[in-house]
Each structure stands twice: as C-alpha cells, then as structure tokens.
Amino acid sequence: LITQQSQEELYKVLKENLRLQETGQAEQQKLVVVSIAPQCRASLAAKYKLSVQETAAKLTGFFKKIGVHYVFDTTFSRNFSLLESCREFVQRYKESETNKTALPMLSSACPGWICYAEKTHGHYILPYISTTKSPQQIMGSLVKDYMATSRGVPANLIYHVTVMPCFDKKLEASRSDFYNDIYSTRDVDCVITSVEVDTMLQQEGISLNDVEPVEIDNIFTQIHEGQLLNHAGGGSGGYLEHILKYTAHNLFGQDVTQINYKVLRNQDFQEVTLEVPGQPVIKMALAYGFRNIQNIVQKIKRGKCTYHFVEIMACPSGCNNGGGQIRPEGEETPKELVDRVTATYNSIGNSLPDSLKTVVDVYNEWLGEVGSEKSRKLLHTQYHEVEKMTNALTIKW
Numbered sequence: 001l002i003t004q005q006s007q008e009e010l011y012k013v014l015k016e017n018l019r020l021q022e023t024g025q026a027e028q029q030k031l032v033v034v035s036i037a038p039q040c041r042a043s044l045a046a047k048y049k050l051s052v053q054e055t056a057a058k059l060t061g062f063f064k065k066i067g068v069h070y071v072f073d074t075t076f077s078r079n080f081s082l083l084e085s086c087r088e089f090v091q092r093y094k095e096s097e098t099n100k101t102a103l104p105m106l107s108s109a110c111p112g113w114i115c116y117a118e119k120t121h122g123h124y125i126l127p128y129i130s131t132t133k134s135p136q137q138i139m140g141s142l143v144k145d146y147m148a149t150s151r152g153v154p155a156n157l158i159y160h161v162t163v164m165p166c167f168d169k170k171l172e173a174s175r176s177d178f179y180n181d182i183y184s185t186r187d188v189d190c191v192i193t194s195v196e197v198d199t200m201l202q203q204e205g206i207s208l209n210d211v212e213p214v215e216i217d218n219i220f221t222q223i224h225e226g227q228l229l230n231h232a233g234g235g236s237g238g239y240l241e242h243i244l245k246y247t248a249h250n251l252f253g254q255d256v257t258q259i260n261y262k263v264l265r266n267q268d269f270q271e272v273t274l275e276v277p278g279q280p281v282i283k284m285a286l287a288y289g290f291r292n293i294q295n296i297v298q299k300i301k302r303g304k305c306t307y308h309f310v311e312i313m314a315c316p317s318g319c320n321n322g323g324g325q326i327r328p329e330g331e332e333t334p335k336e337l338v339d340r341v342t343a344t345y346n347s348i349g350n351s352l353p354d355s356l357k358t359v360v361d362v363y364n365e366w367l368g369e370v371g372s373e374k375s376r377k378l379l380h381t382q383y384h385e386v387e388k389m390t391n392a393l394t395i396k397w
C-alpha cells in the first residue's frame with residue numbers, strides 16, 4: 001500500500017499522460033488533481049521559511065510544472081465536514097434521551113484513531129464515532145462526484161492525489177467504503193505526505209524557494225479576495241470549537257465568542273463547559289495522543305464519561321505533528337519545529353464554515369437541501385469492527 005500510494009505512482013500517471021499526448025491520444029489522458037492539506041502547507045512553509053500564501057503558490061507552480069492539472073486546498077472540503085459534524089451533534093443530542101450510544105459523539109477525522117478504535121475496542125466504541133467523513137474523503141467526493149459530473153469527465157478518468165500529514169491517510173483512502181463501484185475508482189487514488197512532496201522537490205533538483213509561483217485554483221480553495229483562509233481552533237480544524245458554538249447558538253440561544261479551555265492532565269487533554277445562567281449544559285474535551293485517548297475510551301466503557309463531544313486526534317499536538325510532516329534539521333528540537341509549524345498554520349485569517357459563498361453554492365447545487373439523502377450518502381461513512389491485532393497501527397504513539 002505504501003509503495004502503491006506514493007509519489008512514484010503519481011509520476012507513473014504523469015508519464016503515461018505525456019506518452020498519450022505525444023502519441024495523439026490526449027483524450028485518454030487522466031485529469032490529475034492534487035488537494036493539499038493546510039497542515040502540510042504549514043510544514044513545508046516552516047521548512048522553506050515562506051509564508052502560507054507563498055507556499056500555496058509555489059506548491060501549485062511545482063505541481064503544475066510536472067503535469068498536474070488542478071491544485072486545491074482541503075480546507076475547502078473541511079467546511080462540509082465541520083457543517084455536517086455540527087448538525088450530526090445536535091441531532092445526536094436530541095436523540096440522547098432514547099439512544100444510549102448517541103453521546104458522547106467522538107470525532108472521526110483522524111484515521112489513526114479510527115484504526116485503533118476498530119481494531120482494539122470494536123463494538124463498544126464504534127457507535128459513538130461521528131459518521132461524518134473526514135476533509136480528505138469529502139474532497140474525494142467533491143472531485144470524483146461533483147467535479148466529475150459538472151465537467152462531464154468520468155470519475156475513473158480523474159486521478160486524485162491528496163497531500164496529507166500522516167501515512168494513516170493512505171489507509172483511510174484505501175478503505176472499501178470510499179471505493180466507487182460504478183466507476184471502479186477510489187475517491188482518493190493516491191496519498192502523499194509532506195515528506196514525500198519534499199522528496200519530489202529534491203528528486204527534481206529544485207528548492208521550493210526557487211519555484212515560480214502560480215495562483216492556486218480557486219474552485220475548491222478556501223480563499224476570499226485573494227487571501228487564503230483557515231478555520232479557528234488549531235491544527236485539528238477546530239471541530240470542538242465549531243460544534244460548541246453551533247450548539248450554543250442553536251440549542252441554547254447563546255452566541256459564544258470566546259472559548260475558555262481548562263487544561264487537565266496536559267496540553268493535549270483539555271475541556272470546555274458551556275453554561276447557561278446558573279448551570280453547565282454541555283461539556284466537551286480535546287484528547288490528543290494515545291494516553292489521553294485511552295483515558296476517554298476507558299471512561300466510556302465504564303459508563304463514566306461526562307463529555308458530550310470529544311475531539312480525538314492520535315498525534316500529540318494534532319496533525320501539525322503528524323508522522324508524515326517534515327522532520328527537524330540541525331539544532332532545532334521536534335517541539336520547536338511543531339511550534340513553528342503551528343504558528344505558521346495560525347498565521348492566516350479564519351472564516352466560518354458557511355460564510356463563503358462558494359461553499360454555500362456548491363452545497364446547494366451538489367447536495368440540494370441540508371440532510372438530503374444525497375448529503376447522507378456523500379458526506380457520511382461507517383465503521384467496522386475488525387479482528388483484534390496487536391501492533392496494528394502505523395503511527396508512533
């Protein structure tokens with residue numbers, strides 16, 4: 001899997017495209033799309049000491065130079081993931097009186113955590129995990145369904161590559177749930193990490209600093225008036241933050257502007273309580289890294305978890321510290337590098353998931369109304385209990 005889904009596979013597709021063009025068979029070429037995660041952009045920006053905006057333009061320039069047709073940004077698909085997670089939480093909250101596994105809702109965007117839950121805790125934990133797809137897989141649906149249909153290109157003639165902060169994203173892309181039987185194609189064909197992009201630059205004998213910048217394609221990019229935008233809430237994409245604000249507004253008529261986190265055992269385990277005058281109504285937590293995840297899982301198994309939502313990420317410090325991110329060089333410590341990547345990641349402005357007109361337009365055109373059958377099919381997934389395996393994880397705990 002690791003060799004199949006790698007930069008070598010991307011190079012093979014690009015080489016074949018060139019051959020088809022040179023032999024007059026251009027109509028058989030694959031449309032090559034690369035979608036870049038904002039954490040990877042921040043990792044490469046930190047290595048090359050560039051701004052986020054410069055890095056996006058230089059990565060676009062690099063990928064287009066080697067034959068890629070479109071370059072997008074998975075912050076765009078994260079809007080859909082955040083919106084759908086907010087709605088799912090409110091629905092589960094309303095069902096929680098009659099459905100014992102409706103809450104706590106556990107986040108689903110981290111495949112390191114999902115693999116661990118499926119292989120280690122099976123049926124105890126899976127019902128609690130949000131069914132909303134991750135930004136990578138929603139981008140897969142956007143590219144292979146919305147884009148393919150709107151441009152009249154069969155999905156299997158699109159080759160979709162994502163650039164992601166960890167190797168577990170390769171496992172996620174290869175799940176059978178994300179395979180399109182009609183077109184015999186995966187929603188994401190190939191996943192490469194930040195380190196692998198850096199290897200590509202080295203193989204081409206070029207530094208990112210010297211790449212000619214090209215404007216990123218803005219159909220699936222979180223951009224407004226030329227400025228790239230992010231979501232509040234840090235390197236995870238801010239699932240807790242957005243769900244808390246949405247719930248406070250929609251269920252309790254409160255507009256939360258400032259979230260006050262209480263640090264528990266460490267920075268990777270924090271909680272937030274929403275109070276309506278006089279009483280706490282919603283409690284949520286962030287749990288990053290294996291020890292904190294185990295703590296939450298044990299609490300749920302013993303029926304002692306008091307949280308309504310937990311944002312779970314397998315890597316300590318979250319995706320900015322993923323196993324596929326650029327490693328420190330020289331005297332810089334891993335912690336110093338992660339701090340720099342995080343500062344770079346946070347250096348651009350934020351927007352709300354439904355504030356961009358392009359997001360609203362694509363949602364309406366693609367999925368119709370909120371909660372439609374199509375939105376359930378294309379924005380949600382399922383999990384499977386698998387045989388227990390030890391050392392099954394590819395991530396470093």
Ligand code: SF4
Pocket residue numbers: 109110111112113165166167168169313314315318319320321322323395
């Ligand atoms: Fe990958 Fe780590 Fe992010 Fe999970 S937290 S998605 S394992 S980088």
